[in-house]
Amino acid sequence: MSTAIITVSGLSVELGGNPVLRDVGLTADPGEIVAVVGANGAGKSTLLRCLAGLHPPRSGALRVLDGPPRDDAGFWRDVALVGDEPAWYPGLTAREHLELTHAVHAPARLEVGAALESFDLLERADASPQALSTGQRQRLSLAAALLRPSRLLLLDEPERGLDEMFRERLATILTGYADAGGTVVMATHDHRLAESTRARQVVLEAGQATSRSRTRNGA
Numbered sequence: 001m002s003t004a005i006i007t008v009s010g011l012s013v014e015l016g017g018n019p020v021l022r023d024v025g026l027t028a029d030p031g032e033i034v035a036v037v038g039a040n041g042a043g044k045s046t047l048l049r050c051l052a053g054l055h056p057p058r059s060g061a062l063r064v065l066d067g068p069p070r071d072d073a074g075f076w077r078d079v080a081l082v083g084d085e086p087a088w089y090p091g092l093t094a095r096e097h098l099e100l101t102h103a104v105h106a107p108a109r110l111e112v113g114a115a116l117e118s119f120d121l122l123e124r125a126d127a128s129p130q131a132l133s134t135g136q137r138q139r140l141s142l143a144a145a146l147l148r149p150s151r152l153l154l155l156d157e158p159e160r161g162l163d164e165m166f167r168e169r170l171a172t173i174l175t176g177y178a179d180a181g182g183t184v185v186m187a188t189h190d191h192r193l194a195e196s197t198r199a200r201q202v203v204l205e206a207g208q209a210t211s212r213s214r215t216r217n218g219a
């Protein structure tokens with residue numbers, strides 16, 4: 001029996017009547033980091049949305065964790081998604097957002113204080129997200145995703161807004177997650193992030209995927 005966390009074959013997607021993904025195949029194993037790279041408009045976000053069960057494919061077979069991706073509570077217990085900026089709760093601070101995540105998603109992977117420290121938010125913990133900088137808000141989104149338990153992290157341009165130093169720290173955080181058995185699929189324009197996480201790179205070009213390299217796990 002396959003232990004793959006993600007198995008996609010023959011995935012085709014149309015948006016607005018135009019083909020965006022054509023016959024895409026993708027696999028990801030436990031402990032693996034996959035970086036989906038490609039030009040603007042290549043279909044990276046669309047692929048991630050399909051993996052998250054947020055966009056129905058025109059055709060193809062998708063298996064994520066135990067079956068087809070589905071936008072329901074059972075699926076989201078195991079999957080954490082960081083994509084577009086979330087809607088922040090009015091009146092709650094950065095710390096309180098993490099406390100909320102911690103309370104809802106037990107058992108948490110990280111305590112709130114450790115997450116604030118790891119994501120370099122201690123000094124701004126009592127500010128509301130709206131009062132944070134773009135990069136600080138992105139760090140808060142990532143902190144919430146990494147604090148909660150999951151088996152699969154789907155990240156759409158996690159580097160968005162992050163400075164060079166924090167991108168390096170993010171690489172360490174993601175490799176730690178994968179070393180503990182988690183799977184990461186990230187769409188990224190940051191080749192350094194892809195390389196420093198030793199990600200297997202999948203190139204999307206004209207809606208089709210090709211594997212560029214496979215360095216993690218020695219495969």
Ligand SMILES: Nc1ncnc2c1ncn2[C@@H]1O[C@H](COP(=O)(O)OP(=O)(O)OP(=O)(O)O)[C@@H](O)[C@H]1O
Nearest residue numbers: 015016020038039040041042043044045046047187
């Ligand atoms: N709602 C939509 N209706 C029609 N076309 C869409 C829609 N959303 C996206 N597209 C088109 O689908 C294609 C793929 O978009 P997608 O956002 O997946 O690309 P991407 O690789 O993530 O790009 P970027 O690097 O700019 O984030 C693009 O050509 C885009 O214009």
